[in-house]
């Protein structure tokens with residue numbers, strides 16, 4: 001096995017198991033409940049489960065944990081599959097816990113026959129009362145001593161639809177005084193007359209999580225069943241059921257869930273944001289869902305690298321959103337095509353440039369040679385950013401100001417001669433002269449300037465809507481705040497620019513393309529784009545405090 005150091009604790013377990021010959025190869029699984037879209041927290045679990053199998057030559061099943069008919073939907077199933085593929089992973093098998101309903105029913109019958117399960121007619125309130133507290137033992141239900149024959153009969157009647165929801169449950173018979181509350185005769189089956197997205201109306205009893213999960217692992221010969229820390233108390237029950245049923249001994253291991261700043265990470269909360277219209281949908285670019293990040297322009301590699309960097313911990317913590325952005329910039333810096341777009345335009349007129357002339361200039365698409373080159377039209381009238389001009393130059397101002405020289409990216413050096421203002425004092429046009437010998441790549445002017453600004457040709461520019469996003473919450477940890485987490489939403493999380501000017505090459509952009517709008521950030525085309533109107537999302541700004549810290553260190 002690998003001699004590599006820095007294994008995470010689960011890799012250590014896997015290596016030991018393989019070295020000791022406990023398994024020939026490992027099988028992991030990713031078990032989402034199809035009751036919502038995947039969020040960035042899930043990608044942690046995906047990278048871990050699929051990553052382990054990849055590293056150690058094993059396999060990973062995708063198993064939909066669809067034991068709760070009421071909240072589940074095939075729309076969610078499809079989105080989950082799509083997101084996992086997009087992240088770059090392939091499952092060996094696509095399974096559904098509902099495929100095992102027959103087997104699980106048989107397992108339940110086995111336990112009844114061993115005197116290890118019984119049908120209880122108590123109400124949920126009675127069950128809760130009899131359960132005791134962590135410091136006080138529980139009490140036996142009066143139904144606990146039913147005969148095996150009676151239990152078999154009643155359980156079959158439950159299955160056959162003889163009883164209403166909540167009238168009866170099937171419970172494991174363990175120990176009502178157990179120190180682990182989950183071992184005090186946990187419920188295995190409940191009655192629910194509900195339509196299931198896969199099994200339809202075949203069943204009106206459904207297994208509880210604890211009775212379905214470990215058994216499904218075992219049916220699939222899962223060697224390492226990895227889940228989040230809140231399932232630690234469930235492990236004892238997981239092991240008990242496997243032992244009593246004498247089935248394949250899967251083992252459960254727990255790691256810390258991913259929590260991230262300025263967002264919430266629970267499907268229930270995300271569903272609220274969608275249903276109450278706080279966002280445009282599950283894939284709103286402000287959502288912490290994989291589909292949201294995807295639409296915003298994130299790359300699969302950046303998310304995988306992020307999951308690698310945060311590691312696999314045994315204690316919960318809150319990860320800074322800026323670490324994810326750092327990983328994203330690292331990737332986009334290498335792969336995004338550099339283009340020019342002007343978000344807050346003001347007109348620049350080159351007085352000594354020939355009227356009506358168009359010159360095609362060549363510009364590199366990025367720092368990496370493989371990105372190639374493109375040509376950009378240049379002419380007498382250009383759009384530049386309003387913020388690149390100052391009426392009175394400040395100290396160390398290297399951009400445009402009366403009398404100042406600046407380079408137009410991939411074009412010429414220009415000198416500002418004068419400007420025009422309207423009656424409100426807004427700059428309406430800037431007049432410049434250009435230096436013909438200063439053309440980029442063949443500059444013989446001998447003039448050196450400190451500033452370079454971007455531009456687009458007025459005659460050739462296309463227009464676009466540009467959407468700038470900010471964090472969705474003002475609070476670092478909205479779920480931990482007092483009151484409703486939605487009170488901590490940032491009401492300014494979306495800023496729309498209706499009329500940005502973009503270079504013509506952008507009119508053929510595809511949804512998969514990633515761009516750097518030079519000096520403005522990383523952007524991608526949004527799916528709302530039409531042939532009449534292009535829409536771009538800002539994926540991330542170019543820099544932030546985090547990247548400076550990392551570079552210093």
Ligand code: ATP
Pocket residue numbers: 030031032033034040041042044045065226227228256257258259265266267268
């Ligand atoms: P939520 O609380 O957001 O609804 P969940 O745990 O109920 O999440 P599941 O669909 O049951 O969602 O999760 C599928 C898998 O993803 C589980 O193994 C779960 O442990 C894991 N998972 C869910 N959230 C996170 C997270 N924030 N970090 C790491 N793993 C997670």
Ligand code: MG
Pocket residue numbers: 033
């Ligand atoms: Mg869950």
